[in-house]
Amino acid sequence: MVDTLYIEESISEHPRALEISSRFPRARRILCERYSEVFNPKAQNFRLQKKRPALILAKKFKNFLLATPPSYGIGAQHNYYFSHMLNCLYDCRYCFLQGMYQSANYVAFVNFEDFEQEIRQTASTHLHQEIHFFSGYDCDSLAMEPITGFARFFLPVFRSTPNAWLELRTKSTQIKTLLETDPIPNCIIAFSFTPEEISNALEHRVPSVEKRFESMVQLQKSGWTLGLRFDPLIYQQGCFAQYSKLFENAFNTLDINQLHSVSLGSFRLPEKMFRKVHNLYPKEKLFAAPLEAANGMISYKAALETELTEYCTEQLLQYIPEEKFFPCSI
Numbered sequence: 001m002v003d004t005l006y007i008e009e010s011i012s013e014h015p016r017a018l019e020i021s022s023r024f025p026r027a028r029r030i031l032c033e034r035y036s037e038v039f040n041p042k043a044q045n046f047r048l049q050k051k052r053p054a055l056i057l058a059k060k061f062k063n064f065l066l067a068t069p070p071s072y073g074i075g076a077q078h079n080y081y082f083s084h085m086l087n088c089l090y091d092c093r094y095c096f097l098q099g100m101y102q103s104a105n106y107v108a109f110v111n112f113e114d115f116e117q118e119i120r121q122t123a124s125t126h127l128h129q130e131i132h133f134f135s136g137y138d139c140d141s142l143a144m145e146p147i148t149g150f151a152r153f154f155l156p157v158f159r160s161t162p163n164a165w166l167e168l169r170t171k172s173t174q175i176k177t178l179l180e181t182d183p184i185p186n187c188i189i190a191f192s193f194t195p196e197e198i199s200n201a202l203e204h205r206v207p208s209v210e211k212r213f214e215s216m217v218q219l220q221k222s223g224w225t226l227g228l229r230f231d232p233l234i235y236q237q238g239c240f241a242q243y244s245k246l247f248e249n250a251f252n253t254l255d256i257n258q259l260h261s262v263s264l265g266s267f268r269l270p271e272k273m274f275r276k277v278h279n280l281y282p283k284e285k286l287f288a289a290p291l292e293a294a295n296g297m298i299s300y301k302a303a304l305e306t307e308l309t310e311y312c313t314e315q316l317l318q319y320i321p322e323e324k325f326f327p328c329s330i
């Protein structure tokens with residue numbers, strides 16, 4: 001899966017770097033000073049790199065936690081996101097990461113303990129309030145779990161910090177670590193979905209909708225609290241019926257009482273990112289949809305966006321109580 005490993009010299013003897021690197025005994029190893037030397041240069045071919053990304057092991061020095069946009073959340077007043085990795089095993093055509101980074105190589109930050117320290121410190125400043133920490137913004141939270149051991153490390157951190165809630169956002173079926181761990185009440189495993197027809201067309205390498213539901217059922221049986229994320233909502237011909245079918249399937253399959261929250265969000269990308277992604281895949285049907293630019297963002301035309309959002313909202317509220325529903329209006 002990875003045939004080239006770049007390793008920052010300063011962490012080359014870090015136990016986690018050694019452990020991750022031992023999973024790729026045949027990979028070419030290249031030492032570097034800072035990951036940005038490899039990751040940031042312009043004129044890299046994202047599309048080509050995505051076929052065989054290298055893995056870069058690095059140390060993060062600052063910005064371990066970032067505040068989420070104000071309209072983003074699932075019920076808490078204080079919300080942060082954090083990224084132990086940059087880039088993703090999967091290849092969703094609508095993914096903003098393609099427009100955000102010059103490189104498709106994976107970066108894994110190995111100094112988990114520094115993230116832990118910030119999480120504990122932030123949680124201690126609001127001891128009597130729930131604080132939500134979202135993982136899976138710059139990567140998928142579980143897709144690389146067998147390599148990084150991310151959940152294995154962070155689950156105990158949150159178990160011992162009850163006012164800190166962790167959302168693991170994923171499209172992965174890598175749930176072994178979770179099944180081997182007693183469920184944690186303040187941890188939500190949030191699975192993202194688009195309808196099967198859209199997933200098949202746009203979410204390359206992502207496990208099928210059916211396989212993801214199977215993982216969710218297994219997790220619910222083990223006592224884990226789950227979330228459903230329909231974000232971004234994607235428009236294509238027939239999508240209204242496809243979303244209906246997806247919701248029906250989800251709520252016939254899952255125990256609604258064990259669902260923490262359901263959220264949805266519109267498709268939108270900053271204009272500059274959109275242009276970059278569009279240039280990568282100019283023939284992609286996704287970009288032939290009725291889109292418009294407004295306030296520096298590209299999204300579906302307002303009337304269409306409202307129609308799709310209202311339709312999905314109405315459908316979802318037939319299955320779940322309003323207090324579990326969190327539309328995201330970024």
Ligand code: SF4
Nearest residue numbers: 088090091092095139
């Ligand atoms: S799973 Fe999420 S992070 Fe990964 S490519 Fe798809 S949209 Fe991007």
